Amino acid sequence: MNRFSLALVIGLFVAGCMSSRAPDAASTSTVTDVQRTEARRTDAGIEISLADETGHTREARQQLRRLLSSYDLDPWIVTQEVQIETGVDPHSHPVLTLNTNHLRDDETQLSIFLHEQAHWFVGRSVRPFAPKAGEEKQAVIKDLEALYPDPPPAADYGTFVHLIVGWLEVDGMAELVGEERAREVKRGLVQQYTEEPLSNTDKSYRWYNERVLEDTREIGAILAEHGLIITPDKGLVVQVNEE
Numbered sequence: 001m002n003r004f005s006l007a008l009v010i011g012l013f014v015a016g017c018m019s020s021r022a023p024d025a026a027s028t029s030t031v032t033d034v035q036r037t038e039a040r041r042t043d044a045g046i047e048i049s050l051a052d053e054t055g056h057t058r059e060a061r062q063q064l065r066r067l068l069s070s071y072d073l074d075p076w077i078v079t080q081e082v083q084i085e086t087g088v089d090p091h092s093h094p095v096l097t098l099n100t101n102h103l104r105d106d107e108t109q110l111s112i113f114l115h116e117q118a119h120w121f122v123g124r125s126v127r128p129f130a131p132k133a134g135e136e137k138q139a140v141i142k143d144l145e146a147l148y149p150d151p152p153p154a155a156d157y158g159t160f161v162h163l164i165v166g167w168l169e170v171d172g173m174a175e176l177v178g179e180e181r182a183r184e185v186k187r188g189l190v191q192q193y194t195e196e197p198l199s200n201t202d203k204s205y206r207w208y209n210e211r212v213l214e215d216t217r218e219i220g221a222i223l224a225e226h227g228l229i230i231t232p233d234k235g236l237v238v239q240v241n242e243e
């Protein structure tokens with residue numbers, strides 16, 4: 001997660017490859033194919049590199065492998081390249097990077113992983129940076145700005161992008177660990193990542209996460225309208241009003 005919006009440092013929003021498994025693969029394949037399918041299922045094709053060879057990065061790699069084999073994360077895997085580095089803030093670009101701060105808390109690390117993957121998903125259709133002079137703002141951002149005409153002064157374009165990313169993170173967690181737990185994990189993260197007195201970065205980080213937790217339905221309805229929900233029928237299910 002990246003409260004600094006640095007996650008948005010970008011180069012390429014290459015369309016990632018969501019792996020798709022034929023549901024009946026096992027019934028029609030040879031044993032070898034089945035084994036291969038199983039292998040894919042347990043690591044989702046993720047390649048994990050370590051930025052530094054400490055015990056902690058190796059432990060974090062084990063943790064991520066455990067998460068990949070415990071949960072079916074396929075819908076959320078957009079980039080398959082993951083790096084683990086000690087002492088950095090987690091970020092999405094140019095390479096999705098996790099740190100070693102949550103070795104004892106799999107669900108928190110999972111939430112962060114989904115957040116950074118969500119940046120890659122959102123980046124396929126929503127610009128990561130504010131439009132330049134003369135460029136029009138994208139419709140989903142305009143709709144979110146209309147929902148929040150009076151954001152805190154610290155909020156910027158990246159904060160609005162984070163309303164989408166944060167929502168998708170909680171949505172994914174709701175599907176994987178249940179909505180109540182998803183919300184607890186999110187609240188825990190906000191506490192861990194903000195310190196009184198709040199800096200401007202902390203203020204916008206706290207604001208977008210609180211909006212996601214309190215206005216889940218309203219934000220979700222906007223994302224649904226713009227086709228930005230990764231798993232529309234699962235997790236936080238949003239009712240879109242027919243007009």
Ligand SMILES: [Zn+2]
Nearest residue numbers: 001002007165
């Ligand atoms: Zn982020």
